[in-house]
Amino acid sequence: MSKNERTTHFRCPTIAVVGCGAAAREFCLPLLRRYPGSETAVVLVDHSQQQADSVGREFGFTQTCTDYRCLPFAVDAAVVMTPHNLHAEQATHFLRSGCHVFVEKPMAMSPPQSEELVASAASCGRILMVNNYRRLFPSYQRVRQVIQSGTLGKIDRVSIRDGTEFGWNSASSFYFRDPSVRGVLLDRGAHTIDVINWWLGKSPRVAKAEWDAHGGIDARMDVLLNYEQTEVSTRFGRFYRLANDYRIECEDGMIKGRLFDFSRLSITRHGVTETVVAGPARSHTDYAWQLLANFIDAVSGRAEPLFLAADVAPSIRVIDEAYQLATRFNMPWYDDDPNIAMLTRRHQPQHTSPSHRDGNDEGKDGSEGSAR
Numbered sequence: 001m002s003k004n005e006r007t008t009h010f011r012c013p014t015i016a017v018v019g020c021g022a023a024a025r026e027f028c029l030p031l032l033r034r035y036p037g038s039e040t041a042v043v044l045v046d047h048s049q050q051q052a053d054s055v056g057r058e059f060g061f062t063q064t065c066t067d068y069r070c071l072p073f074a075v076d077a078a079v080v081m082t083p084h085n086l087h088a089e090q091a092t093h094f095l096r097s098g099c100h101v102f103v104e105k106p107m108a109m110s111p112p113q114s115e116e117l118v119a120s121a122a123s124c125g126r127i128l129m130v131n132n133y134r135r136l137f138p139s140y141q142r143v144r145q146v147i148q149s150g151t152l153g154k155i156d157r158v159s160i161r162d163g164t165e166f167g168w169n170s171a172s173s174f175y176f177r178d179p180s181v182r183g184v185l186l187d188r189g190a191h192t193i194d195v196i197n198w199w200l201g202k203s204p205r206v207a208k209a210e211w212d213a214h215g216g217i218d219a220r221m222d223v224l225l226n227y228e229q230t231e232v233s234t235r236f237g238r239f240y241r242l243a244n245d246y247r248i249e250c251e252d253g254m255i256k257g258r259l260f261d262f263s264r265l266s267i268t269r270h271g272v273t274e275t276v277v278a279g280p281a282r283s284h285t286d287y288a289w290q291l292l293a294n295f296i297d298a299v300s301g302r303a304e305p306l307f308l309a310a311d312v313a314p315s316i317r318v319i320d321e322a323y324q325l326a327t328r329f330n331m332p333w334y335d336d337d338p339n340i341a342m343l344t345r346r347h348q349p350q351h352t353s354p355s356h357r358d359g360n361d362e363g364k365d366g367s368e369g370s371a372r
């Protein structure tokens with residue numbers, strides 16, 4: 001399907017798309033372009049006028065500006081696709097202005113930010129959704145069904161490996177320029193930790209976290225999670241391709257799959273293994289478009305949101321807790337480097353209250369190659 005093909009009869013609500021980089025070009029604008037009237041109903045906002053104009057020409061949108069607080073017309077909704085550390089502030093601005101918001105993952109940088117966002121959406125009576133589109137993968141939905149059915153008995157152990165060489169075509173390269181956006185765990189974990197919470201129907205305590213960073217941007221991180229009796233080991237990386245699979249070992253069987261096989265999984269019950277095709281093989285962008293289309297339908301009163309940012313928020317607490325607890329991998333080649341202590345001090349995290357460690361949030365429920 002071409003990016004300009006029309007597939008809907010519904011007119012487009014007025015929407016501000018804030019941040020016109022890679023995510024907007026891949027997950028948002030090709031879909032918005034399909035709605036009749038979108039040429040003038042959508043305003044592209046980027047602090048780089050050149051970026052907004054060039055993306056506008058590429059997708060056929062004529063309205064652009066550089067400041068999300070000074071839009072050329074009032075909007076019904078905002079799609080926030082800026083770097084991570086701007087999501088909470090920008091999403092809150094739109095919610096408080098009476099707009100519905102679809103925000104990229106991670107929805108916020110910290111638990112207080114995500115809680116405040118969710119509270120703002122509730123108090124303003126607006127829809128707040130987050131682009132955790134991996135929840136729509138048919139294979140992931142089947143995993144959840146099987147787990148929740150309890151037919152495989154108690155879950156003993158889960159392991160997930162999630163990593164590829166960083167190859168995403170970011171317009172601003174913020175992922176590596178700004179240590180405050182953290183690294184691979186916040187980036188990929190925003191999908192994967194959320195999916196594990198959603199599969200298991202609860203939120204864990206972080207037992208151990210190890211990273212390769214000196215307080216700045218992590219490129220490899222291992223996190224061990226305890227979901228009551230179930231131990232979950234996770235591994236994240238952006239240097240090279242990891243195994244990219246999941247394995248869920250249960251009392252009476254096992255569920256296994258490739259992390260980026262959205263369609264198939266294998267289920268072993270009492271020693272017999274079957275390959276299950278849970279749905280058609282589609283591309284990861286199809287799922288992101290499906291979720292954004294659901295947001296537009298929800299804003300227009302034609303559908304209920306498939307899930308809300310409030311459902312995803314517990315994963316931000318888990319990720320933050322892992323960063324707070326992280327210790328360095330054994331990397332003896334740095335031992336006699338005099339700069340390491342200084343770097344570590346410079347990037348020391350601003351510790352938040354440990355009280356969140358006592359919480360037990362109930363959570364519910366995100367490609368290889370280009371998407372991370």
Ligand SMILES: NC(=O)c1ccc[n+]([C@@H]2O[C@H](COP(=O)([O-])OP(=O)(O)OC[C@H]3O[C@@H](n4cnc5c(N)ncnc54)[C@H](O)[C@@H]3O)[C@@H](O)[C@H]2O)c1
Nearest residue numbers: 019020021022023046047081082083084104105170171172
């Ligand atoms: N859901 C997913 O699987 C997925 C995949 C990729 C990226 N993302 C998320 O999308 C977000 C954006 O990532 P990206 O790869 O598109 O980044 P990018 O660098 O390609 O684009 C960011 C854009 O935001 C603009 N910008 C920066 N500050 C701004 C401001 N104050 N106001 C307006 N515009 C501003 C930049 O000029 C740039 O054009 C990230 O949070 C990332 O996690 C999600």
